Amino acid sequence: MDCRLGCGACCIAPSISSAIPGMPEGKPAGERCVQLNEENLCKLFGKPERPKVCHQFKPCPIVCGTTNQQALDNITELESLT
Template identity: 85%
Template structure:
């Protein structure tokens, strides 16, 4: 599955414990990543400085659903369960 351009749910909902350029201590769940631009696209996509956890995340139909809002809700629920 390909990402829906402009969704950004995976850059907002989960906590990330590894360093992100501009967020050296990672980010808390629900906090928008500083590398997410105004169009909800990752400024680091395809670059070597993109955190491994972000590069390793792969979209899937069950998690990403059919809307950006549902994807956000699903990832928030998964974050809360872990």
């Protein structure tokens, strides 16, 4: 599965404990990453400063669902379970 461009759920719902440029302490769950632009695209995509955890995330139908809202809901639920 390819990412749905403009979704951004994986940049909003989960917490990210590693440093992100502009967020040296990482990102709390539910907070929009500062590297997410107005179109919900990652400004670090393909760059070496992108956190490893972000690079390793692979979209899949179970997590991402069929809509952006489903992805946000699914990732939020997964975050709450961990």
